[in-house]
Amino acid sequence: MKPQIKVLNTVLQRLKTLNEPCFGKLFGIFTNNNLLILGLHLENDEGLNLNYSFPAEIDYCGIFEAYSEPFDQQTILKKCNNVEVTDNPIFLSVRLTIQNDIQCNLICNNQIHSTNYTTVDKQEVYSKFVHARLRGEFQLNCEQTEESIRASFADLRKLIASGMMAFTIAKLNVILVTNDSEMNGIIGINDDPAFGDICQEANTEGPQRKTKTNQLDIIDVSIMKKMSKDGEAKNHSPVVVLDKKKLSLLKIPIKIDFLALIHKETKLSKVYDVMLESAIKNLRLYESTLQEFIKDNNIIENSLNIPETLHFFPKDCNHFLTRIVFRQPEEKLKKSRESLHDILVLSKSTPMFRSANQYQFLIKPNGPLTNVHQGLKPTSNNGKLALVKGNYEYYHYCQNNMDDSGWGCAYRSLQTLASWFKLQGYTNTSVPTYNDIQKCLVQIGDKPSSFVGSRQWIGSTEVNFVLNSLLGVTSKILYVSSGEEMASKGPELVSHFETHGSPVMIGGGVLAHTILGVDYNQQTGDLKFLILDPHYTGSEDLNTIQSKGWCGWKGCDFWDKTAYYNMCLPQVPREV
Incomplete structure (x- = not known):
């Protein structure tokens, strides 16, 4: 039976931005005779392969080609031969026009057949799925050679596949083992429930993982090694071979x-x-990253730094992408990020793969709301709507x-602006x-030393100074002589939110707002x-904040007609 094809809308949106002939891979997941295409990446000259960066179960399932001239069918069929998870790979053909016409095809019996597909969005996809985050630790001890590293990772994979591993689900007394043992491989539960049900139970045990920025179900799983195994053969006495030579060790x-x-x-029972x-x-993924890093860098014995695993969920992809990153000069890291943007067909106007962009799994229990x-x-103004882009945290009195x-309203507005730049990945600065704010203003000579520890107000000018000094962010300042003049600033504010998308701090009289x-x-x-x-001044209660107007739409009469106002509009750099 031919699968029903569904394509995530962000995949189609990126394909429509292509403007020159190219090939690429498609990644998807098979469930209940449905093939859901979630991701893509372009073929590239740098040899960057993202096959191991997509979550498990998301596999290489087909290809796409953007073309201006008719595509070569034999080339398409040859490329699809590398698809191993299905006998019927997908081929999305993108005819380069003003609109970029996209045709879905299925490869059957070495022939290309046109087929239908439906478009799905993020909410529709992730309402039916759970992300399991697996964590554990092993030790790698080997020679610092390509062959030895390859052999050591092969041994680790054999160990994991040997049946010696068990998996525990956080917060529940459930252990998953090989199915050749008791209870279909489930210890702690008598029946065999659906994974979604067990995850719902786990997530009600503690704080909810869902956030307003990413409505995802995520469950923690740990990997353990069983200390014994039924029927395990007895080991023979070790044989030691002495080979005297100079070598570099990797630990x-x-x-x-x-x-x-x-x-x-x-x-x-199928989750094991x-x-x-x-x-x-x-x-x-670890092996390929390690081999590439050692090959490109002159690593001496025991000088290799421990890499960091980063999980990203770019909004223009709407799927996770995992990267393992070694500390390197910023120039190299920037080049790597640019390559990722190119391969994933993403805009280079905003960063998506800096360490500050990594997905935040844990919600701070007492932290600011997002x-x-x-x-x-929405308002009934029937006008052009221009809003903040991305995420920010709400800072307010008495936190x-x-x-x-x-006296602290402008400080709080500044913190909200700073949180926006951090959450967008433009800075790693807290x-x-x-x-910090008061010391910064003293250090740049704007305030006397007595300012530190005081309760003195600050305004939009000081906000501008601090953003520039601590975050490297420049700002545009808009002045209005009275609250009445605020009504004339519509075009400039629309332009700011469409172009930059950052929150705006405004100060006037004795008050500051965002x-x-x-x-x-x-x-x-x-x-x-x-x-x-x-x-x-209340608690982090979203209902109160919205219903009482602490965050809400205001008319021009909100501003004091007798006060002058200064607006600080942070400018966003165009870089990755």
């Missing part, structure tokens, strides 16, 4: 940290094999048990504290402002 911990995408209807695939795929404007009712009511967006009606001249108010 590094291999930290398993990988993701798998599992359909919620999958039986728990998925976890094996996840661990083995992680080892292959994106509190989401869910607000962290600090009594700053009456959101500055009051002490502007998250505008609704500007060009025909009537009416202007509405989406205001985030730092003067809120």
Whole structure:
């Protein structure tokens, strides 16, 4: 039976941006006679292969070609021969036109057949799946040679596939073992529930993992080695061979940290094999990264730094991508990031693969709320809507048990702006504290030393200074002589949010606020402002914040007609 083809909308959106002939791979997952295409990457001259960076269960399932002249069928069929997970690979043909017409094809009996497909979005996909995050640790001890590293990783993969591994699900007394043991490989539960059900139970044991920025179900799984195995053969006495020679040793911990995408209807007894695939795929990614790093760098014995595993969930991809990164000069890291943007057909206008862009699995229990404007009712202004892009944290009075009511509103607005730059990956610098802000203004000569520890106000000018000094962010300052003049700033604010998308700090009189967006009606001249108010003193209660207007739409009458206002518009660099 031919599978039903579904394609994630972000895959199609990226294919429509292609403007020259090219080939690439498609990645998808098979469930219940459905093939869901979730990702892609271009063929590249640098040899960068992302096969092992997609979560387990997402496999190389077909190819795409963008063409201006008719494509060569034999070339397509030859390339599809490398697809191993299905006998019927997918071929998306992209005819380069103004709209980039996309045709879906299925390879059957060495023939290309046109077929239909449906488009799905992120919510539709991840409402049916769970991400399992597998973690554990092994030790790699070998010679620092390509052959020895290859053999050592092969031994690790054999160990994992040997049946000696067990997997535990966090927060539940459940252990998954090989199916040749008791209870279909499940210890701790008498039946064989659907994986989605067991994950729902696990996630109700503690704080919810879901956030407003990424509505994903994620469950933690740990890998362990069984101390004994039924029927295990007795080991013979070791044989020692002495070979005197000079060699370089490699001793590094291999930290398993990988993701798998599992359909919620999958039986728990079937998850063991998925976890094996996840661990083995992680080892292959680790090996390829390690081999490439040693080849490109002059590594002496015991000088290899321990790499970092980073999981990304770029909004223009809507799937996880795992990278293993060694510390390198920024120039090399930037080049690697640029290559990733190119291969994944992503814009280079914003960073997506810096360490600060990595997915945040843990939610700080007492931390600031994120994106509190989401869910607000739209205005009735019927104008052009321009909003903050990306994520930010809501900083307001009295957080962290600090009594700053009456003087700290501009500090809080500054912290919200700084959080936006951190969450977008433009900086690794933490959101500055009051002490950081005051020390910075003293160090640059804007304030006297007595300013540190004081309760003195700051304004948009100081916000500009701090952003530039601590984060390297430049800002544009807009001045208005009265609150009444704010009604004329619609075009400039629309332009800012469309071009840069960063929050805007505004100070006037004795008050400071954050502007998250505008609704500007060009025909009537009416202007509405989406205001985030730092003067809120309550708990992190989203319902109160929205229903009481601490984050909400305001008209031009919100501004004091007798006060002048300065707006600090942070400018966003165009880089990866």
